[in-house]
Amino acid sequence: MRDRFDVVIAGAGPAGGQCARDLAERGYDVLVLETEPEDEFPRQSNKSTAGTFPSMMTSFGIPDDVVMQYTDSVVLESPNDHYVRTQTGAVLEFAEFKRFLVADGREKGATYRFDSRVSAPITDDGEVVGVRYDGDEEVYADVVVDATGPAAPLAKKLGVVDLKREKQAIGIEYEFEGVDVDHEGYADLHDAMMLRLDHDLAPGGYSWIFHTGADTAKVGLCYIQNEAHHDYAKEGMGIDDYLDYWLEKDPRFADAERIEGTQAHRGSAHIQPPGSLSTDNFMAIGDTVPTIDPLWGEGIHKGMKSARAAAATVDAALTPDEPDTSAEALSVYDQLWHSQVAPKQKTRLMMTELLYLAPNERYDRLMADLRQTDDDVLTEINNGNRAAFRQLFHLSDLPLLAKYARQRIAE
Structure with a gap:
């Protein structure tokens, strides 16, 4: 007998985990395939700054115990000035957040298989009917969802996404202690998320300090391989070099040290409009699409919203006595994405x-x-x-x- 589920989701990130939670809660038989081993999860994929908003926490039932610090302002910095706006936020402990989604999804009935690398879709007469993973392992489903982020092994092979290298943003972040979050001449960053626009530090992008309590903060930067990056980049410098340069130059880091036991958070996302989002028996969600907000880089809330839109579409497609998972039926997800997930x-x-x-x-x-x-x-x-x-x-x-x-x- 074939290994079969109602829905197979590739990837256990925020989008994949939330899609599994929603579908399992509706009573569907859901399988999530995740590349990382469970005892290390999410060591390799612990990539996000994890800055989000309380509206996400409320909408998706996320507990307070995965929050490192609630914030009450957003600070924008330029090389010689700054602007402060009152805006509540939440800096998550991203690994704990992802583990919560897995645990809650399992409690609702979803099945997880870790150490399971998805490699390709299985098609029959041109339509997706399942996925291949770990070499020759196969699993079949009525609907397949790609939530693997920029890797997109299914969406790329199906021609659903065309992620362009010149639109790829890369980033790096560390967790520090000893950060002077209220240094003379700079904005007070207590309980704040700060984004700095400065081509000297992040050509073609921005850098950030997210306060995580006392004298600790998440500190990082990202940039896109865009025209501005080529115009302002320093010869021979990569992403790590720019972060080191900022740490040496900014007096707020004079006594800062990396928090022992924490690892570098490295990640990438594409800043470009999506092409298609679905086809027969298939949808792409989260950063696979991509869904990240292009202006400020917030991806968690939008990824979760794309997951919910996909789950609602699956529910509508599988509920009738004669289920319909055709491209036309699943295009409802595309409409929801453009109208509710990422309008304008x-x-x-x-x-x-x-x-x-x-x-x-x-x-x-x-x-x-x-x-x-x-x-x-x-x-x-x-x-x-x-x-x-x-x-x-x-x-x-x-x-x-x-x-x-x-x-x-x-x-």
Whole structure:
């Protein structure tokens, strides 16, 4: 007899784990295949800064005991200025968060197989009917979900995603103690998540300090292999070199040391619009799509929302007496993704590209502009409102807009 489930999910990250929770709770027979061994999980995939918002915690029933620190403000820094906005947040202990999703999914009835590397879809007459893993192992399902992130072994082979290398963001982060979170001349970072725009430190990206209590913080940076990175990059320097450079240069780290027993968090994500999201008997969720917010890099909440949208679509497809998992039926997920998971994604991508193309001196002016802009306008900007976004532009930005236009034409 074939090894068979209602749904097979590849990947036990936030999206895969949440999709399994939702489907198991609805009574479906769900299998999650995860590459890492269970006794190490998630050592290799402990990659996220894990900054998110209380709305995610409430919506998905996440317990407080996976939170390292609740925060009450977001700080934006430029090379010579900063802006502070009141915004509640939560910095998660990412490994504990992922282990909670697994434990809760199992309690609801999901099956997990660790140390199980998915390699390819199994197709029959052009349609997905299962997955192959660990060489010659096979498992079959009515619906297959790829939640493996940028690796995307199923989505790529099915032509559902086309992740471009030049749109890939790479990042590194360490956990430190001895960080001066209220250093003279800088913003007070107590109970704050700080994002710094500075091409000297992260050309074509940003760096961050997320306060995790007392004198501890998550410290890291990321950048995209974009035109700005090529314009501002220092010859011969890689991602680790930039982090070391920042640690040596910034007085807030003068007495900082890596917390013993913690490891580097390394990760990548693609900052690009999705192509398709599903096909017959198949959906891609989380960073496989990709789903990460392009502007501020928040991926947990959006990944979880994509998982819930996929689970709802599966439920609607499998509930009738005659289940329908065709591409047309599963395209409901695509609609939910664009309307509820990542609305106005194209506008947010445009805002992101313009932001990273801007020079450092424009970042200083941006901080002053933000202080003079009321909260309602800022909320509209963050929601992708182009009219509100235009309020931040000056005549002096015309060369920047022209540069962006040339880049888009070239693409």
